[in-house]
Amino acid sequence: DAMVIQNPRYQVTQFGKPVTLSCSQTLNHNVMYWYQQKSSQAPKLLFHYYDKDFNNEADTPDNFQSRRPNTSFCFLDIRSPGLGDAAMYLCATRASGVGTKETQYFGPGTRLLVL
Amino acid sequence: SQQGEEDPQALSIQEGENATMNCSYKTSINNLQWYRQNSGRGLVHLILIRSNEREKHSGRLRVTLDTSKKSSSLLITASRAADTASYFCATVLSSSARQLTFGSGTQLTVLP
Numbered sequence: 001d002a003m004v005i006q007n008p009r010y011q012v013t014q015f016g017k018p019v020t021l022s023c024s025q026t027l028n029h030n031v032m033y034w035y036q037q038k039s040s041q042a043p044k045l046l047f048h049y050y051d052k053d054f055n056n057e058a059d060t061p062d063n064f065q066s067r068r069p070n071t072s073f074c075f076l077d078i079r080s081p082g083l084g085d086a087a088m089y090l091c092a093t094r095a096s097g098v099g100t101k102e103t104q105y106f107g108p109g110t111r112l113l114v115l
Numbered sequence: 116s117q118q119g120e121e122d123p124q125a126l127s128i129q130e131g132e133n134a135t136m137n138c139s140y141k142t143s144i145n146n147l148q149w150y151r152q153n154s155g156r157g158l159v160h161l162i163l164i165r166s167n168e169r170e171k172h173s174g175r176l177r178v179t180l181d182t183s184k185k186s187s188s189l190l191i192t193a194s195r196a197a198d199t200a201s202y203f204c205a206t207v208l209s210s211s212a213r214q215l216t217f218g219s220g221t222q223l224t225v226l227p
Contacts, residue, residue, distance in 0.1 A: 004157070006157075031213075041220075043203075045214055048214065088155075090158070094213070102148075102207060105160070106157035106158040108156055108157045109157050
């Protein structure tokens with residue numbers, strides 16, 4: 001019954017080696033978000049998609065990119081991971097439109113370790 | 116940039132006691148939401164309160180909002196060990212820009 005699925009749950013990569021994290025949803029929500037959460041800190045929004053429209057936060061590093069090939073899937077690409085990119089990466093979805101709730105539904109997260 | 120600050124950063128109570136967490140924010144908001152995060156997991160939405168509301172209840176949860184002071188509180192009554200988690204407030208600034216901006220969070224520990 002998982003609604004927002006993130007794979008893998010744990011990802012180990014090497015310094016500078018590109019890595020892709022994936023998110024899928026069964027809710028048919030048109031808005032999808034990627035957050036970065038470092039240890040004991042608040043989640044920080046990296047970017048979001050409103051349907052196919054990509055919205056980048058101003059302070060999201062260029063090293064981070066995203067793809068959304070269809071409604072159900074969204075990917076986070078880290079081109080050259082640095083040690084400072086080790087974090088939990090959270091995917092979330094939200095329905096939009098009149099009468100929809102404004103709550104976000106989060107996946108369980110992918111914990112990224114950079115060696 | 117971080118919109119909200121929460122206090123306390125950490126709270127430890129006995130099972131059965133009430134837990135109160137506070138959140139302050141900087142700019143006018145459309146609504147404020149509270150989320151819970153168990154260790155190493157995603158966030159779960161608890162409750163939403165709109166800027167024209169002052170208080171909302173959901174089960175053992177009570178949320179208040181004071182827009183004049185730009186603050187909110189979350190009260191968990193009759194706490195249980197299973198309530199142990201981090202609790203985050205998050206603000207939505209406008210009905211057009213609906214991104215969540217999270218506060219720093221409160222780590223609640225309920226001792227059995």
